[in-house]
Amino acid sequence: MEELDISEVARRSGLPPSTLRFYEEKGLIASAGRRGLRRQFDAGVLDRLALIALGRAAGFSLDEIAPMLAPDGRPRIDRRTLEAKAEALDETIRRLTAMRDGLRHAAACPAPSHMECPTFRRILRAAASGVFAARGEATRRRR
Amino acid sequence: MEELDISEVARRSGLPPSTLRFYEEKGLIASAGRRGLRRQFDAGVLDRLALIALGRAAGFSLDEIAPMLAPDGRPRIDRRTLEAKAEALDETIRRLTAMRDGLRHAAACPAPSHMECPTFRRILRAAASGVFAARGEATRRRR
Protein backbone atom coordinates (compact mmCIF):
# COMPACT_ATOMS: atom_id res chain seq x y z
CA MET A 1 0.00 0.00 0.00
CA GLU A 2 1.12 3.49 -0.77
CA GLU A 3 3.09 5.19 1.95
CA LEU A 4 3.27 8.90 2.45
CA ASP A 5 5.88 11.01 4.09
CA ILE A 6 4.59 13.22 6.87
CA SER A 7 5.22 16.30 4.78
CA GLU A 8 3.12 14.80 2.03
CA VAL A 9 0.29 14.09 4.45
CA ALA A 10 0.58 17.64 5.69
CA ARG A 11 0.41 18.99 2.18
CA ARG A 12 -2.56 16.86 1.17
CA SER A 13 -4.53 17.34 4.37
CA GLY A 14 -3.71 20.97 4.94
CA LEU A 15 -2.72 20.23 8.52
CA PRO A 16 0.68 21.27 9.86
CA PRO A 17 3.09 18.46 10.76
CA SER A 18 2.90 19.51 14.40
CA THR A 19 -0.78 18.66 14.37
CA LEU A 20 -0.13 15.30 12.78
CA ARG A 21 2.42 14.46 15.46
CA PHE A 22 -0.01 15.67 18.08
CA TYR A 23 -2.78 13.47 16.68
CA GLU A 24 -0.46 10.52 16.63
CA GLU A 25 0.48 11.08 20.24
CA LYS A 26 -3.21 11.21 21.08
CA GLY A 27 -3.76 7.92 19.30
CA LEU A 28 -6.02 9.41 16.65
CA ILE A 29 -3.79 8.33 13.83
CA ALA A 30 -0.88 5.89 13.61
CA SER A 31 2.23 6.06 11.55
CA ALA A 32 3.15 3.04 9.49
CA GLY A 33 6.83 3.27 10.38
CA ARG A 34 9.81 5.46 9.78
CA ARG A 35 12.23 6.17 7.02
CA GLY A 36 15.17 7.30 9.03
CA LEU A 37 13.58 9.71 11.46
CA ARG A 38 10.64 10.51 9.27
CA ARG A 39 7.23 9.13 9.88
CA GLN A 40 5.57 7.34 7.02
CA PHE A 41 1.81 7.07 6.94
CA ASP A 42 -0.21 4.84 4.80
CA ALA A 43 -2.65 6.54 2.51
CA GLY A 44 -5.70 5.65 4.58
CA VAL A 45 -4.63 8.25 7.12
CA LEU A 46 -6.14 10.90 4.88
CA ASP A 47 -9.60 9.41 5.34
CA ARG A 48 -9.02 9.26 9.05
CA LEU A 49 -8.00 12.89 9.10
CA ALA A 50 -11.12 13.79 7.15
CA LEU A 51 -13.21 11.93 9.71
CA ILE A 52 -11.47 13.78 12.50
CA ALA A 53 -12.11 17.10 10.78
CA LEU A 54 -15.73 16.10 10.36
CA GLY A 55 -16.09 15.19 13.99
CA ARG A 56 -14.50 18.43 15.09
CA ALA A 57 -16.76 20.42 12.79
CA ALA A 58 -19.72 18.66 14.34
CA GLY A 59 -18.57 19.70 17.76
CA PHE A 60 -16.98 16.53 19.07
CA SER A 61 -13.80 16.83 21.10
CA LEU A 62 -10.73 14.85 20.14
CA ASP A 63 -11.30 12.63 23.15
CA GLU A 64 -14.79 11.87 21.95
CA ILE A 65 -13.58 11.18 18.45
CA ALA A 66 -10.82 8.78 19.45
CA PRO A 67 -13.07 5.87 20.45
CA MET A 68 -15.19 6.36 17.31
CA LEU A 69 -12.18 5.68 15.13
CA ALA A 70 -11.69 2.06 16.01
CA PRO A 71 -8.16 0.72 15.88
CA ASP A 72 -8.88 -0.93 12.52
CA GLY A 73 -9.78 2.19 10.60
CA ARG A 74 -13.46 1.86 9.88
CA PRO A 75 -15.46 4.35 11.93
CA ARG A 76 -17.74 2.79 14.47
CA ILE A 77 -20.15 5.54 15.36
CA ASP A 78 -23.23 5.04 17.41
CA ARG A 79 -26.29 6.51 15.75
CA ARG A 80 -27.65 7.73 19.02
CA THR A 81 -24.48 9.67 19.61
CA LEU A 82 -24.98 11.35 16.26
CA GLU A 83 -28.60 12.12 17.00
CA ALA A 84 -27.63 13.58 20.37
CA LYS A 85 -25.03 15.81 18.78
CA ALA A 86 -27.53 16.89 16.13
CA GLU A 87 -29.89 17.77 18.93
CA ALA A 88 -27.22 19.82 20.66
CA LEU A 89 -26.39 21.60 17.43
CA ASP A 90 -30.04 22.37 16.96
CA GLU A 91 -30.18 23.97 20.35
CA THR A 92 -27.09 26.03 19.62
CA ILE A 93 -28.52 27.05 16.27
CA ARG A 94 -31.72 28.23 17.92
CA ARG A 95 -29.79 30.37 20.37
CA LEU A 96 -27.54 31.83 17.72
CA THR A 97 -30.46 32.55 15.44
CA ALA A 98 -32.26 34.46 18.17
CA MET A 99 -29.05 36.30 18.86
CA ARG A 100 -28.46 37.16 15.24
CA ASP A 101 -31.98 38.49 14.84
CA GLY A 102 -31.53 40.55 17.97
CA LEU A 103 -28.26 41.99 16.77
CA ARG A 104 -29.76 42.80 13.42
CA HIS A 105 -32.64 44.55 15.03
CA ALA A 106 -30.37 46.51 17.29
CA ALA A 107 -28.26 47.51 14.32
CA ALA A 108 -31.28 48.83 12.49
CA CYS A 109 -33.26 50.14 15.44
CA PRO A 110 -34.19 53.82 15.22
CA ALA A 111 -34.16 54.42 18.97
CA PRO A 112 -31.56 57.05 19.89
CA SER A 113 -29.88 54.77 22.40
CA HIS A 114 -30.03 50.99 22.47
CA MET A 115 -31.26 51.12 26.02
CA GLU A 116 -34.44 52.78 24.84
CA CYS A 117 -35.25 50.11 22.32
CA PRO A 118 -37.82 47.64 23.65
CA THR A 119 -36.45 44.81 21.55
CA PHE A 120 -32.95 45.41 22.79
CA ARG A 121 -34.18 45.41 26.36
CA ARG A 122 -36.01 42.17 25.79
CA ILE A 123 -32.90 40.47 24.45
CA LEU A 124 -30.96 41.95 27.30
CA ARG A 125 -33.26 40.34 29.82
CA ALA A 126 -32.97 37.05 28.00
CA ALA A 127 -29.19 37.23 28.10
CA ALA A 128 -29.20 38.21 31.75
CA SER A 129 -31.37 35.31 32.77
CA GLY A 130 -29.37 32.98 30.59
CA VAL A 131 -26.25 33.56 32.63
CA PHE A 132 -26.61 30.21 34.27
CA ALA A 133 -26.97 28.41 31.01
CA ALA A 134 -24.88 28.79 27.91
CA ARG A 135 -21.90 31.06 28.11
CA GLY A 136 -20.30 32.43 24.98
CA GLU A 137 -19.72 29.67 22.53
CA ALA A 138 -20.99 31.66 19.64
CA THR A 139 -18.31 32.84 17.32
CA ARG A 140 -15.04 31.28 18.30
CA ARG A 141 -13.27 31.86 15.06
CA ARG A 142 -10.72 30.14 12.95
CA ARG A 143 -7.08 30.62 13.72
CA MET B 1 -28.50 55.45 45.04
CA GLU B 2 -28.89 51.95 46.25
CA GLU B 3 -25.69 50.12 46.98
CA LEU B 4 -25.28 46.40 46.87
CA ASP B 5 -22.83 44.16 48.61
CA ILE B 6 -20.82 41.93 46.27
CA SER B 7 -22.62 38.88 47.59
CA GLU B 8 -25.92 40.51 46.74
CA VAL B 9 -24.76 41.28 43.22
CA ALA B 10 -23.61 37.69 42.92
CA ARG B 11 -26.97 36.44 44.07
CA ARG B 12 -28.97 38.69 41.78
CA SER B 13 -26.79 38.22 38.72
CA GLY B 14 -26.09 34.56 39.15
CA LEU B 15 -22.37 35.19 38.73
CA PRO B 16 -19.87 33.98 41.32
CA PRO B 17 -18.01 36.66 43.27
CA SER B 18 -14.77 35.54 41.67
CA THR B 19 -16.17 36.53 38.30
CA LEU B 20 -17.26 39.91 39.60
CA ARG B 21 -13.77 40.59 40.94
CA PHE B 22 -12.34 39.40 37.66
CA TYR B 23 -14.61 41.74 35.69
CA GLU B 24 -13.67 44.61 37.93
CA GLU B 25 -9.99 43.93 37.40
CA LYS B 26 -10.65 43.91 33.66
CA GLY B 27 -12.39 47.24 33.94
CA LEU B 28 -15.75 45.92 32.84
CA ILE B 29 -17.46 46.98 36.02
CA ALA B 30 -16.46 49.30 38.82
CA SER B 31 -17.18 49.06 42.51
CA ALA B 32 -18.62 52.10 44.20
CA GLY B 33 -16.39 51.72 47.24
CA ARG B 34 -15.89 49.41 50.15
CA ARG B 35 -17.53 48.67 53.43
CA GLY B 36 -14.55 47.38 55.30
CA LEU B 37 -13.05 44.96 52.85
CA ARG B 38 -16.23 44.35 50.98
CA ARG B 39 -16.91 45.85 47.63
CA GLN B 40 -20.12 47.76 47.27
CA PHE B 41 -21.63 48.16 43.85
CA ASP B 42 -24.32 50.53 42.86
CA ALA B 43 -27.42 48.97 41.46
CA GLY B 44 -26.64 49.93 37.86
CA VAL B 45 -23.98 47.26 37.81
CA LEU B 46 -26.71 44.71 37.21
CA ASP B 47 -27.56 46.32 33.88
CA ARG B 48 -23.92 46.37 32.98
CA LEU B 49 -23.61 42.70 33.82
CA ALA B 50 -26.64 41.98 31.66
CA LEU B 51 -25.00 43.85 28.80
CA ILE B 52 -21.83 41.87 29.28
CA ALA B 53 -23.80 38.61 29.25
CA LEU B 54 -25.53 39.76 26.10
CA GLY B 55 -22.29 40.61 24.40
CA ARG B 56 -20.78 37.26 25.36
CA ALA B 57 -23.85 35.42 24.10
CA ALA B 58 -23.48 37.26 20.81
CA GLY B 59 -19.91 36.10 20.54
CA PHE B 60 -17.98 39.18 21.59
CA SER B 61 -14.90 38.70 23.73
CA LEU B 62 -14.54 40.58 26.99
CA ASP B 63 -11.91 42.76 25.37
CA GLU B 64 -14.33 43.69 22.63
CA ILE B 65 -17.06 44.40 25.11
CA ALA B 66 -14.99 46.67 27.33
CA PRO B 67 -14.84 49.64 24.96
CA MET B 68 -18.55 49.32 24.19
CA LEU B 69 -19.38 49.92 27.82
CA ALA B 70 -18.27 53.50 28.03
CA PRO B 71 -17.00 54.71 31.39
CA ASP B 72 -20.30 56.48 32.03
CA GLY B 73 -22.57 53.46 31.86
CA ARG B 74 -24.59 53.95 28.71
CA PRO B 75 -23.55 51.48 26.04
CA ARG B 76 -22.02 53.03 22.97
CA ILE B 77 -22.24 50.35 20.35
CA ASP B 78 -21.49 50.91 16.75
CA ARG B 79 -24.25 49.61 14.52
CA ARG B 80 -21.77 48.37 11.96
CA THR B 81 -20.10 46.28 14.63
CA LEU B 82 -23.45 44.71 15.39
CA GLU B 83 -24.17 44.05 11.75
CA ALA B 84 -20.75 42.47 11.32
CA LYS B 85 -21.31 40.19 14.26
CA ALA B 86 -24.76 39.27 12.95
CA GLU B 87 -23.11 38.40 9.67
CA ALA B 88 -20.56 36.22 11.42
CA LEU B 89 -23.31 34.49 13.38
CA ASP B 90 -25.17 33.88 10.17
CA GLU B 91 -22.16 32.18 8.69
CA THR B 92 -21.74 30.03 11.77
CA ILE B 93 -25.42 29.15 11.71
CA ARG B 94 -25.16 28.07 8.10
CA ARG B 95 -22.25 25.80 8.86
CA LEU B 96 -23.90 24.31 11.92
CA THR B 97 -27.14 23.76 10.08
CA ALA B 98 -25.41 21.85 7.31
CA MET B 99 -23.60 19.88 9.96
CA ARG B 100 -26.75 19.08 11.86
CA ASP B 101 -28.52 17.89 8.75
CA GLY B 102 -25.55 15.75 7.90
CA LEU B 103 -25.45 14.22 11.35
CA ARG B 104 -29.13 13.55 11.24
CA HIS B 105 -28.83 11.85 7.93
CA ALA B 106 -25.94 9.76 9.10
CA ALA B 107 -27.91 8.76 12.16
CA ALA B 108 -30.82 7.58 10.05
CA CYS B 109 -28.92 6.28 7.06
CA PRO B 110 -29.62 2.63 6.22
CA ALA B 111 -26.16 1.95 4.75
CA PRO B 112 -24.42 -0.79 6.73
CA SER B 113 -21.37 1.37 7.36
CA HIS B 114 -21.22 5.14 7.30
CA MET B 115 -18.42 4.99 4.79
CA GLU B 116 -20.81 3.45 2.28
CA CYS B 117 -23.36 6.22 2.56
CA PRO B 118 -23.02 8.76 -0.26
CA THR B 119 -24.32 11.58 1.89
CA PHE B 120 -21.85 10.81 4.63
CA ARG B 121 -19.03 10.77 2.13
CA ARG B 122 -20.15 14.09 0.74
CA ILE B 123 -20.11 15.71 4.17
CA LEU B 124 -16.78 14.10 4.83
CA ARG B 125 -15.29 15.72 1.77
CA ALA B 126 -16.74 19.05 2.81
CA ALA B 127 -15.20 18.72 6.26
CA ALA B 128 -11.88 17.65 4.81
CA SER B 129 -11.66 20.60 2.49
CA GLY B 130 -12.85 22.90 5.24
CA VAL B 131 -9.80 22.15 7.31
CA PHE B 132 -8.35 25.50 6.47
CA ALA B 133 -11.44 27.35 7.47
CA ALA B 134 -13.50 26.96 10.60
CA ARG B 135 -12.25 24.51 13.17
CA GLY B 136 -14.55 23.15 15.83
CA GLU B 137 -16.44 25.94 17.43
CA ALA B 138 -19.69 24.10 17.28
CA THR B 139 -20.83 22.85 20.60
CA ARG B 140 -18.60 24.25 23.23
CA ARG B 141 -20.90 23.65 26.12
CA ARG B 142 -21.78 25.35 29.33
CA ARG B 143 -19.70 24.67 32.37
Add this chain to the structure above:
DNA sequence: GTGCCAACTCAAGTCGACTTGAGGTCAAGG
Protein backbone atom coordinates in the same frame (compact mmCIF):
# COMPACT_ATOMS: atom_id res chain seq x y z
C1' DG C 1 -12.30 42.05 73.59
C1' DT C 2 -12.45 38.20 71.03
C1' DG C 3 -13.73 34.86 67.80
C1' DC C 4 -16.09 33.71 63.56
C1' DC C 5 -16.89 33.96 58.91
C1' DA C 6 -17.08 35.97 54.69
C1' DA C 7 -14.29 38.94 51.68
C1' DC C 8 -10.03 40.13 50.51
C1' DT C 9 -5.29 39.77 47.58
C1' DC C 10 -2.17 37.64 44.50
C1' DA C 11 -0.22 34.00 42.22
C1' DA C 12 -1.03 29.99 40.03
C1' DG C 13 -3.91 26.48 37.92
C1' DT C 14 -7.55 24.73 34.47
C1' DC C 15 -9.35 23.29 29.90
C1' DG C 16 -8.67 22.00 24.81
C1' DA C 17 -6.15 21.94 20.89
C1' DC C 18 -2.36 22.95 19.36
C1' DT C 19 2.18 25.72 18.58
C1' DT C 20 6.83 26.98 19.63
C1' DG C 21 11.58 26.52 20.83
C1' DA C 22 15.87 24.40 21.99
C1' DG C 23 18.79 21.03 20.95
C1' DG C 24 19.53 16.39 18.47
C1' DT C 25 19.64 13.11 14.28
C1' DC C 26 19.87 11.33 9.87
C1' DA C 27 19.45 10.65 4.46
C1' DA C 28 20.93 12.80 0.60
C1' DG C 29 23.68 15.99 -2.37
C1' DG C 30 28.16 18.09 -3.50
Add this chain to the structure above:
DNA sequence: CCTTGACCTCAAGTCGACTTGAGTTGGCAC
Protein backbone atom coordinates in the same frame (compact mmCIF):
# COMPACT_ATOMS: atom_id res chain seq x y z
C1' DC D 1 33.44 13.24 4.19
C1' DC D 2 30.82 16.88 5.39
C1' DT D 3 27.25 20.13 5.14
C1' DT D 4 22.53 21.01 4.73
C1' DG D 5 18.03 21.00 6.02
C1' DA D 6 13.94 18.71 7.08
C1' DC D 7 12.32 16.01 10.75
C1' DC D 8 12.83 14.49 15.27
C1' DT D 9 11.81 14.75 20.79
C1' DC D 10 10.28 16.83 24.90
C1' DA D 11 9.05 20.50 27.65
C1' DA D 12 6.87 24.60 27.86
C1' DG D 13 3.98 28.26 26.12
C1' DT D 14 -0.53 30.24 24.15
C1' DC D 15 -5.35 31.89 24.30
C1' DG D 16 -9.72 33.28 26.94
C1' DA D 17 -12.36 33.34 30.76
C1' DC D 18 -12.35 32.22 34.84
C1' DT D 19 -11.42 29.30 39.23
C1' DT D 20 -8.75 27.83 43.10
C1' DG D 21 -5.89 28.06 47.07
C1' DA D 22 -3.08 29.99 50.65
C1' DG D 23 -2.64 33.30 53.71
C1' DT D 24 -4.77 38.04 55.55
C1' DT D 25 -8.25 41.39 57.28
C1' DG D 26 -12.06 43.38 59.31
C1' DG D 27 -17.20 44.10 60.70
C1' DC D 28 -20.40 42.15 63.71
C1' DA D 29 -22.36 39.09 67.41
C1' DC D 30 -21.47 37.73 71.86
